Amino acid sequence: MIKYHPQQELLSLHIKGELPLSMSLAISAHAEMCSICQQKLNALTESETVNVFDNDVESNISVDIDSQMSTLLAQMMQNTLDDLDAKPAEAYIEGVTEVTVKDQSYPLPRAFRHQIKAQWQGIGKVSRLRLDTGEEHARASLLHIAPQGEIPEHTHKGSELTLLLAGEFSDEYNTYKPGDFMLLDENHQHSPKTMTGCLCYTIVDAPLYFTKGFSKLLNPIGELIY
């Protein structure tokens, strides 16, 4: 049973498409494992659709936009739609559906399908596969810890997100199960260890927008997540 979920505010920003890629990957993957959050996301999508679409924008649309719109429609009706249908469907590239590390294979959530391009790197029991999300500060990775492995006690400059994808691990606070979504701020220290091994998705040193969305950069992170 999943005990740790993203906050409602994060879910809402995710639905609006206002979170950076690294964080939206985490929420999408969590929801794939968590039907409770998936249902919340579905409901949020519906209410956001109403927010965005239920305005009568037509009556205050400018003549200029109106004519651009007509031109675009005419162009689509005359050529584009036929061209699109005449083109053979683009082959869907399924991407990566599982990863193998230290002879162990794990299925991957759908969101990561086209994110796995690097190789595993690491020493001893801890292996890391970096994702290239193009974000300057947030570093997103898959993290694998082999059985009996641990990560030395550490704190973070920014927040740290850990989404457990498979296996189990424990820290000073608790024991975690697949799907658990843990967001730690810079005040937390912890030293996770695993008995049987685990695969996580992590984001570290994340800047503020990480938890607040692009539009709320100026708000300080005050509250503890758990």
Add this chain to the structure above:
Amino acid sequence: MENFQSQTAQNRYDKARLAKDNGAIQLSNKNELDAEQLAELMLKVANLRCKVSFAKLFNHFGPKINAFGNQRLHQQGLAMDLVQETMTRVWTKAHLYSEDKAAVSTWVFTVMRNQCFDMLRKVQHNKEDSFGDDIWPLFESDDAESNEDDFKLSGTLLRHVDELPPLQRQIVQGIYMQEMTQQELADKLDIPIGTVKSRLRLGLEKLKGFMEKHYD
């Protein structure tokens, strides 16, 4: 919810009247379609590749997408790009839409939001990637990608099948309701497969005609 809807209706009425009073040229609300109408248009686009229905969806959603794009992308040109890219996907991905899973507006919002996400990444990170649909699936049924060519008869279409000439009706029903292959039908009716194909084509064209006459 009901309250909210009646409020919007009231607003529209007020705006329309205001516009009339001002003598301004108005598109009025001719493009405001309800959920059921949108679903019918969407099914016609998906199943019959109906351009007239597409144009109605375009007129309904285009200005809304443009308004959203202006807020998010902060550049006029990009907002129009968002309209074009979103409506292109509505056309090419229409078969992924499932009435059971979401309202058309929710689905179009999803397509638009995903597209906007990818466009923003391009602007902000100079990344030419398209991860939106990986992160927010477009509600397709689980096997949709392998069954792209499936022709789903909507309730609306079904009503018109009975109006087809008997020979065409027989073929359309056999293929789409009893899920027989064209060869099985040819064998069963003891007619050449070419005849099955031509009756099917005529039947579908006629169905398309019924739909257009009925809704346009």
